[in-house]
Amino acid sequence: MDPARDPARRRRRDPPGALPALRGDPHPAGRPARRGQRPHGPGVEAPAGRWQELPRPRPPPRGDASDAPDAVVLPGTTQETAALLAACSELGVVVVPFGGGTSVVGGLAGVDADDRPSVAVDLSRMSSVHALDVPSSLVTVGPGMRGPALEQELGREGLTLGHLPQSWEFATLGGYAATRSAGQNSTGVGRFDELVTGLTMATPTGVLELGHPPASAAGPDLLGLALGSEGTLGIITELTLRVRPTPVACSYEGWSFRSWAIGLAALQQLSRHELLPDIVRLSDTDETRANLLMASGTGARALRASLRARGHGDACMLVLGWEGLPAMVSARMKAAASVLRDGGAIRLGRKVGESWKRNRFHGPYLRDTLMDGGLLVETLETAATWSALPTVYDAVRRALRESLTRQGKRPLMMSHLSHAYPTGGSLYVTVLADRDDELPLQQWLTAKRAATDALLAAGGTLTHHHAVGADHRPWMEREIGPLGVEVLRAVKERLDPKGICNPGVLLPD
Numbered sequence: 001m002d003p004a005r006d007p008a009r010r011r012r013r014d015p016p017g018a019l020p021a022l023r024g025d026p027h028p029a030g031r032p033a034r035r036g037q038r039p040h041g042p043g044v045e046a047p048a049g050r051w052q053e054l055p056r057p058r059p060p061p062r063g064d065a066s067d068a069p070d071a072v073v074l075p076g077t078t079q080e081t082a083a084l085l086a087a088c089s090e091l092g093v094v095v096v097p098f099g100g101g102t103s104v105v106g107g108l109a110g111v112d113a114d115d116r117p118s119v120a121v122d123l124s125r126m127s128s129v130h131a132l133d134v135p136s137s138l139v140t141v142g143p144g145m146r147g148p149a150l151e152q153e154l155g156r157e158g159l160t161l162g163h164l165p166q167s168w169e170f171a172t173l174g175g176y177a178a179t180r181s182a183g184q185n186s187t188g189v190g191r192f193d194e195l196v197t198g199l200t201m202a203t204p205t206g207v208l209e210l211g212h213p214p215a216s217a218a219g220p221d222l223l224g225l226a227l228g229s230e231g232t233l234g235i236i237t238e239l240t241l242r243v244r245p246t247p248v249a250c251s252y253e254g255w256s257f258r259s260w261a262i263g264l265a266a267l268q269q270l271s272r273h274e275l276l277p278d279i280v281r282l283s284d285t286d287e288t289r290a291n292l293l294m295a296s297g298t299g300a301r302a303l304r305a306s307l308r309a310r311g312h313g314d315a316c317m318l319v320l321g322w323e324g325l326p327a328m329v330s331a332r333m334k335a336a337a338s339v340l341r342d343g344g345a346i347r348l349g350r351k352v353g354e355s356w357k358r359n360r361f362h363g364p365y366l367r368d369t370l371m372d373g374g375l376l377v378e379t380l381e382t383a384a385t386w387s388a389l390p391t392v393y394d395a396v397r398r399a400l401r402e403s404l405t406r407q408g409k410r411p412l413m414m415s416h417l418s419h420a421y422p423t424g425g426s427l428y429v430t431v432l433a434d435r436d437d438e439l440p441l442q443q444w445l446t447a448k449r450a451a452t453d454a455l456l457a458a459g460g461t462l463t464h465h466h467a468v469g470a471d472h473r474p475w476m477e478r479e480i481g482p483l484g485v486e487v488l489r490a491v492k493e494r495l496d497p498k499g500i501c502n503p504g505v506l507l508p509d
C-alpha cells in the first residue's frame, strides 16, 4: 500500500516520505496519545498563559500501536458515508476522516476522552471528477482526489485550480477544505476556502448541501461552517471549486532588500497600490543566507559577491511570481518594479525566481536529511496585519530562542512571509536546533507553547493555514472567545449529538 494512503499512519504527523527520519524517534513532532489519555501528557493541554515548566511525560514505548484505529472504512458515495456516520453514531464509534494524512497539527490524532472504538475513513474511493462546467469555471470533485490528478484532468481543458501547498503531492481536496489550506499561489488565486463555491457534507444526522454559486444573499453563509471544520461536524463528500484558465505567461523574479523591515514595507506598498503578484515569498536575513549558502555554482557565487558589493550583504530576498495573460503580466511587473525600486529594492532577475520555482517542493525532503543528522527541525506559522507583523516576528523569534536556549540548545531560525493580503501577511518560521534525543517531543512542545503564547499576545492568529488539530486546541478559546467556542459546540451537538466526529481536534476540552 502507498504509505501516504495508509490510514494507520493517521496519528503520526510525519509527511509522507518522511519515514526514514523517524527511525530514532517515532514521533518527533508530536507523540500520539494512547486511548483515553490527554493528547500530549499532563500539563501540556493546560490553558495558555504564563509559561510554567511542564512535567516531563515518559516517552511511549517504541512500536506502541495502541492508538491505531480499530477499522479502516472506505465509503464510495455520500449516501454510504452518511449511512456509516449514522451507524457509528448509534453504536458510539469515533470516526476520523483521512484525506492525504499530511496534517502537521495532530489533525488525525483520533483521541477520544471516552476511549471509544474508532474507525479511520479513507476517502480514496471518492477521488474522481464528477462534473466540469467550463463556461462557469466550476469543477465538482470527490474529496479524496489529490491536486496533481485534478490538475491533469483540468489541463486537458486548458484550466487549472492553481492550489499548490508544499504538501501538494499527497494532500487531498477534502483535506484542504477541512483545514482551510493556503498554497504558494494563494496571494493570486486565493486560499483554498476562497476556491470552494459549494460542498456536500455527510453528518451523523443528515446530509448538508452548502453554497450556491455564483453568489447568494440567503442568510448567513453556512459554507463557512464546513470549511475548517477538520472532520468535527461530518465528512465532506463532494466539493465544487472555482477554476481558471491555465496562465499563458508565468514569470518569476527575485529582488533584494537591505533588511526584513524594508522588505515588509515594500510589500505593504505593493498591496496598497493593488499590485500584489500571484506568488510572494519574502525571506528574512537568516533564511536568505541559508538559501544562498545552499545554492551552488558560479551563478550563486557571483550573486553573493554582487549583493555584498552593493551593500546587501545581509540581504532579505523576495521572490515574486506573476501569472496570466502576457500583456497583463508585463504591465503588472513593470508597475510593481517601480514601487519596489522606490522602496530600496535591487532586482535580481528571473534566474532567482526560476530557481525557487524548481526547488519549491524540496524543503520537506531536506528536513528528513537534517533530522537523520540529529537535528530538531520544526515549523510554525501565523498571520498578522501589516502593522502587527514586525512585532509578531520579533515576539515569536524571541520566545523560541529563549525557550530552546533555556533547554541548552540554541536555535537557528529562518522565517518568510509567503501569503500577502491587502491587510497583512502570513509568517512561517523554520526552527533548527540540536535535538534532545531523550525527550525530543518535550523539547519542541515547550518551545512551541512559548512561541504560541507570544504570537497571540503580539496580535498574530493561532494558525494561518495549518489549522487547529489537536496541537492548537488549548488556544482555540483565546482565538475565538468563549462564546465562539459555545457556538461551535452548539452546531456540533446538532449535527453530531454523540460527539463521534473527530473528537480530538479543534474544540478545546
Ligand SMILES: Cc1cc2nc3c(=O)[nH]c(=O)nc-3n(C[C@H](O)[C@H](O)[C@H](O)COP(=O)(O)OP(=O)(O)OC[C@H]3O[C@@H](n4cnc5c(N)ncnc54)[C@H](O)[C@@H]3O)c2cc1C
Binding pocket: 014, 015, 016, 096, 097, 098, 099, 100, 101, 102, 103, 104, 107, 108, 123, 143, 164, 165, 166, 167, 170, 171, 172, 173, 174, 175, 176, 177, 178, 179, 180, 181, 182, 183, 184, 229, 230, 231, 232, 234, 235, 236, 237, 364, 465, 466, 467, 502, 505
Ligand atoms: C510537508 C508538508 C508541507 C505542507 N505544506 C502546506 C502548505 O503549504 N499549505 C497548507 O495549507 N498546508 C500545508 N501542510 C499541511 C497539510 O498538507 C494541510 O493541512 C492539508 O490541507 C491536509 O490535507 P490532507 O488531505 O492531507 O488531510 P489530512 O491530513 O488527512 O486531514 C487533515 C484534517 O482534515 C480532516 N479531513 C480530511 N479530509 C476530510 C474530509 N473529506 N471531510 C472532513 N474532514 C476531513 C481530517 O480528519 C484531519 O482533521 C503541509 C504538510 C506537510 C506534511
